[in-house]
Amino acid sequence: MSSLLLNWAVLTISFFITISLFWLGLMVLLAGNRRSAGTWLTGGGLMAGALFFTSHTAIMGRGLSSTSFGMDFWWWVSWIPAVVAPLAWYGALLWYSGYRLDRPHHHHSWLILNLVLAVGIGLLLVFANPLPSYRYVVGRIIVITPSIGGIPLLIIVYVAYSLLCYLLPLDLLRKPPIGSPLETRARQRARPYLVFASMALLLAGILLAWTALWALNTHPVPTLSNAQTERIVQQFDLGVAALVALAITLLGRAIVGFEVFTGRPLPRNRFLRQWRSTVILAGGFGAAAAFTLTIELRPIYSLMLATGLMTLFYALYSWRSFVEREDFMERLRPFVASQNLYGVLTTPQSESEGSTRALFDTLCRDVLEVRLATIVPAGALATLAGPPLAYPESSAAPSIDASGWPGRFSRQVRCLPAEQAGEPGGAFPGIDWAVPLWSSRGLDGVLMLGEKINGNPFTEEEIEIAQAAGERVLDLLAGTEMARLAMELLRQRLAQAHVMDGQGRRVLHDEVLPELHTTLLHLSALAPGEPSIRQAMSSLSKAHRQIADLMREMPLPVPHRLVQGGLAAALRxxxxxxxxxxxxxxxxxxxxxxxxxxxxxxxFVNEVLFFAARELVRNAAIHGRERENENSDALPLCLEISLEIKNGLHLAITDNGSGFRSRGPDAAGGSGNGLRIHNAMLAAVGARLEVLPLPERGTQAQIYLQPGNPAQ
Incomplete structure (x- = not known):
């Protein structure tokens, strides 16, 4: 490998590590739970590592043989994070494993030993003066310093300290983590990434120790001012940096994918996407920046290149944000679109349940991407919402006793493992999580979720969407059932009114009038000359005539008209x-x-249509002659009634009157409650009413009756 290519590779990896560590450290500190020790240990360790590789990049960019004052500054600064970072890594893994100071743990003594070694290294750096200027390092690598067997004490202590900090986490990761059920599941999924990251860091520490042994055992003592020595050191450094880059990539996947060090129970999907973008940015920018430093490009061109890269990555980020927003809107559309409640109420029950089923299937299949799910109503909605819905539809919903759920869930907990939500000793095959669904009444149900198809854990955003969508599905199920019951009640009351209308006419004709006639006959046979009897007979005769006249003047009953001639004949x-x-x-x-x-x-349906048409004809007769101008002449009032087939029955009533646009809300037209009542009655039989003004003058009312309603 040529010197230029070697130097470019070292700088590229160094830039990559620096950018990645800075991003991870800031995101853990800013977005994590700041009351969690793991957040501060991990975030602080990542920021310390970023500071170390900032020094590393500065030194490698200037060249190992450079002896300027800036090299001394970065050389001294680099030792601070070099001491802090390994201990922070060990501390973060201790927290990950559930270590607590007030509980017995087999790593108590190891923690104390590492703390002692870290303090010892600090004392050596401050008081024993083993850290010369970078100029001495370039000249002879090792200077006079406290040593054991010819090996500097600082090197012995630091190598042992770093190897312990990278080796002990592997022992911690051998055992399953301890914590809350949510934390334990996330930590178990992140465990393979942390194991390989620890192994990579351990290999990097071993390679670093090997480099120190090579420097100590080589005679004559190698110096960085020698080109061959500088090349060998760069090769060692490339190996160490590559292992560290691998460890950082794996650690970043564990942090953003499972949020094991942020103190949060669930990961957030947007962090995983942003981490992928950061890895691409760090790699691309690092390669370009290393190229400009390696070929010693003029500063103006380096700045132009950095500007172009920044613009490119920002454009890609904006485009990706737009694509993600469009994808989010596409997934959200089924939940904000109309659920066609009117159609649900005017179609058979089996068909109306399909819309809710389709919404639930969309949530499980397209949004959450789960293999198995069940939504179980509870509380007040247990009766209204019906039996549990299962996904896929072919699977059987488990038999669940929801009586004890209110005591197991709280509004502060977004989800629980399924075994905690079920009865003691019970298990739900294929179900992993239970998401409570709340309302102002309390717990309305639980959404049981199985494993995702891709095997990834649920993110915080997905649980929030699952909770909101599940609550909407329950509301839709309960609201639809309540509206259906109300429509059934309306149909029953209309049928009862029809029966009562017929019964009233029959009772007057068959019972009341004959009884009055019989009473008159009895009174006339008693003493027709007495004034009191004569007055009573006069009153009864008058009542008899009034009832008889009323029945003669009453039009034929509507059922009679409809039965004899049908709807068209009754309207005529x-x-x-x-x-x-x-x-x-x-x-x-x-x-x-x-x-x-x-x-x-x-x-029954014909009667509802007839009564609605009668109300429309009445409105045309009453309001059609109202004039927009009191001084204008009255126009002939014409009425047109059409009855035809247009995807069902279509009844249209049109007049050329003044129309309702010329009347204010307080005009003689009334409040409009009559049309609203008839519209509700029409909806009960699967029909709808539309009243529209004509362009010049007049009004057209149309009644559409579509086939397929249960009432038909």
């Missing part, structure tokens, strides 16, 4: 008898197939 009879003097002209457009279609509908 209504307009010709009740509103004969209200319209100057009435035009009928009745399709024969529509008449036959209406005859096939239940009488």
């Amino acid at each position: 009879s209504l307009v010709e008898h009740d509103y004969a003097n209200d319209f100057n002209e009435v035009e009928w457009r009745i399709a024969p197939e529509a008449v036959e279609y209406a005859r096939g509908l239940p009488l």
Whole structure:
């Protein structure tokens, strides 16, 4: 390997490590739980490592043989993080394994030994003066210093200290971590990454010790001012830096993928994506910066190159953010889109349940990407929301007793392992997590989640989405059921009103009038000359005539009209008898197939259509002659009624009156409650009402009855 290529490789890896450590250290300190010891140990150790490799980059960039004052500064500064970083790594792994000072642990003595060695190295650096200026190091590597067997004491202590700090974590990682269930699961998943990172750091420490032994055993004493020696030292340094870069990459994956050192129970997906971008940025920028330093490019060109790289990476970051936002919006769209509640209420129950099922399947399949999931209603929604929903649909929902759930969940806990949510000794095959679903009433249900398809852990964002979407699914299930029950109640009340209307007419004709007639006969046979009896007979006769006249003047009952002639005939009879003097002209457009279609509908549905049409004709008769200007002449009022088939039954009533646009809210048209009531009644049978003003003058009201409603 040529000197230029070797120097470029060393600088590239050094830049990569520096950028990666700075990013990881800042993210752990800024985004982690600051009340957690692991956050401070890990963040502090990462920042110390970043400071060390900043010194390393500065020294390697100037060249090992350089003896300027700046080299002395970076040489002295580098020893501080070189002492702190190994101990911070060991401390972070102690915290990871569940170590506590107030609990017995087999690493108590090892921790004390490492602390003593760290303090000893600090004392040596301060009082024993083993650390010469960089100029001496370049000239002869080793100077007169306290030593044992010809080996400097500082080297002996530091090599032993660093190897212990990198070897002891492997012993800690042999045993499963201790902590809360959420922390334990994340730490178990991160364990392989930490094991390989510790092995890489241990190999780097061994290679560093080998480099020290080579320097001590080589005669004559090698100097960095010699080109051959500088080349050998760079090769050793490249090996150590490569192992450290590998360890940092693995450690970064464990930190951002599982957040084992941030004190948070769940990882955050955005950190993993940002870490990948940081690795690419560190590698690309490090390679470019190392290239400019290696070929000694003029500063202006180096600055231009750095500017271009910065712009490129920022553009890529912006583009990636846009793509992620679009992906998020695509995944969010099913949950903010209309759930077609009106269609759900006017379609059979089996079809209406499909929309909620599709929403739940979308959540499990496209958003959470789980193999198995179950949403179990609890509390007040246990009856309304129905039985548990299972994903995939072919799987059977487990039998779960939700009576004890309110005592197991709290609003502060986003999720729990499934074994903690179930009954003691119970287990849910394939279910790993239980996400509580809350409302103002308390616990409404639990979303049980299995393993993700890709095997990754759930992130904090995914649990938040699962909780919000699960609560929406439960609300949709309960709300739909409540609305369906209300519609059923409305249908029953309408049917009861129909029965009562027929019963009232029958009772008047068959029971009340005959009873009055019989009473009159009895009174006339008693003493017709007495004034009191004569007055009573007069009153009864008057009541009899009034009831008889009322029944004669009453139009034929609606059921009779509809049964005898159908909807079209009943409408014609209504307009010709009740509103004969209200319209100057009435035009009928009745399709024969529509008449036959209406005859096939239940009488109950025909009545609802007839009453709504009667209200529309009444509105046209009352408000059609209202003039926009009191001084203008009245125009002929025309009415057009059409009945035809357009994807179901279509009834249109059109007039050329003044229209409702000319009336204010306090006009004689009333409050509009009549149309609202009829609209609700139409919805109960699967129909809808639309009232629209015509462009010039008049109003058109249309009733659409679509097939397939249970009431039909």
